[in-house]
Each structure stands twice: as C-alpha cells, then as structure tokens.
Amino acid sequence: MATSTRTSKTFTISLPPELAAKAEFLAKRESRTMSELFREAFRNYYGQHVREMLDEAVAYAGTRNPRGYTEADVPRLIQEVRAEVAAEEAVRRLEKAS
Numbered sequence: 391m392a393t394s395t396r397t398s399k400t401f402t403i404s405l406p407p408e409l410a411a412k413a414e415f416l417a418k419r420e421s422r423t424m425s426e427l428f429r430e431a432f433r434n435y436y437g438q439h440v441r442e443m444l445d446e447a448v449a450y451a452g453t454r455n456p457r458g459y460t461e462a463d464v465p466r467l468i469q470e471v472r473a474e475v476a477a478e479e480a481v482r483r484l485e486k487a488s
Contacts, residue, residue, distance in 0.1 A: 403428070 405413060417427045459467065 413424065413427060416422075417424050420427070422430075
C-alpha cells in the first residue's frame with residue numbers, strides 16, 4: 391500500500407448562511423473550489439495586514455530621524471562621535487593624572 395504525503399493542512403470553518411451563500415456564488419461564478427476561494431481570500435487578508443505593518447513601521451521610522459540625516463551624513467557623524475569620545479577619555483586621563 392502506497393502512502394501519500396499531504397502538502398496542505400485541512401481547516402474546518404463555519405460561516406453564517408448569508409456569507410456561505412455569497413462564498414458559494416463567487417466560487418461558482420469564478421469556476422473555483424471553495425478551497426481556492428478561501429486561500430485567495432487569506433492571501434489578500436495577509437497581504438493587507440503586512441502592508442499595514444509596513445506602513446506603521448515607515449511612520450515610526452519617520453519619527454526616528456527628526457534632523458533629516460542622510461546616508462551621506464553617516465561618516466561625518468561617526469567622526470564627530472569618535473572625536474567626542476576621545477576628548478572625554480583625554481579629560482578623564484588628565485583628571486586621573488592630577
């Protein structure tokens with residue numbers, strides 16, 4: 391006896407009669423199975439959810455750069471921070487030496 395491996399998972403859902411009739415109508419009109427219809431519906435729902443999350447991330451990221459720094463500013467900013475750290479270390483060494 392041959393064993394087959396299922397590549398999908400089965401879910402059982404319940405719909406109110408009105409929604410079930412609409413789903414059956416759409417599936418029939420588009421010559422799709424109910425499984426195909428619900429897979430497509432979930433893909434669309436998930437895609438919308440991901441877009442909303444990305445929009446939120448973009449909005450949040452927009453608040454994280456109030457000075458409008460660009461990628462071109464990065465080397466200069468690194469040099470400034472390193473210079474500040476070096477100056478602070480020099481001050482600490484002088485204070486210890488005194």
